[in-house]
Amino acid sequence: MESLTQCLICGADRLDPLIAVDGWTIVECRACRLGMLSPRPDDKELSALYQEPYFASHGMDRDSTGEVARRIRDQRKRVNLVKSFVRGGKLLDVGCAVGYFLAAANREGFAVEGVERSVWAAEEAKRRFSVNAHVGDIDRLADGEPRFDAVTMWHVLEHTPDAASALTAARTLLRAKGKLFIEVPNYLGTDAKGYGTDWSGWDVPNHLWHFTPGSLSKLLAKCGFQVVSIKRHPSTYIRNRLKTIPVVGLFRNLVCLLYSGRDFTVVAAKA
Secondary structure (H helix, E strand, O other), X not given: OEOOOOOOOOOOOOOEEEEEEOOEEEEEEOOOOEEXXXXXXXXHHHHHHOOHHHHHHOOOOOOXXXXXXXXXXXXXXXXXXXXXXXXXXXXXXXXXXXXXXXXXXXXXXXXXXXXXXXXXXXXXXHHHHOOEEXXXXXXHHOOOOOOEEEEEEEOOHXXXXXXXXXXXXXXXXXXXXXXXXXXXXXXXXXXXXXXXXXOOOOOOOOOOEEEOHHHHHHHHHHOOEEEEEEEEEEOHHHHHHHOOOOOHHHHHHHHHHHXXXXXXXEEEEEO
């Protein structure tokens, strides 16, 4: 276990308790609104977390034809988002797991590579989709000329021990007009406030960092990026609450768009 003593963004050494979840403590830099798990698992303990049972708990051990096809279809929204900013070229998916997004992006014309800490997941990505999935962290790839037009991090940055180093490596790997895509939970969103300690975005001890659109924007700026777009996802908490109200419930999908949900997505470019 290791404890954090400074804010990742501003370096402040005052970290106030934010919330306790299942015996774990999350602290916060009030100036940056960055949440941090502290104490948190060290590298050895984290490696032990991301073995086959972790991916099986998310249904990624199922490789029937129907299940694989469904999960690839589920990635189309993300692929369409990338295509709205990057027409094609080379794409790196960080934390690619067993490769569903890589398969979806490849079908839309991208030349894809992945990087994944779990040996099991990386081997599954290779076996299922014949993609190039590197084992390790993104840092190990940032040792040459920029070669990617898009780098994606779908629910990966919150799991990454050195988030700043990962973002710096992504910048090194991106070509001049390339874009970085990040999706993470929003711990100050409506869903987090509504569900409290039961909010799925806490996910202790797997989630080491807890972001807001503002804090992630600050971290990206520190690492040499400029935010191009921020998309807040609709609130499932509000949607579920409105189901119980006659008439109003009919408009719940529209109303929940007005409230911030579990996640948000940021698109960034080199500053």
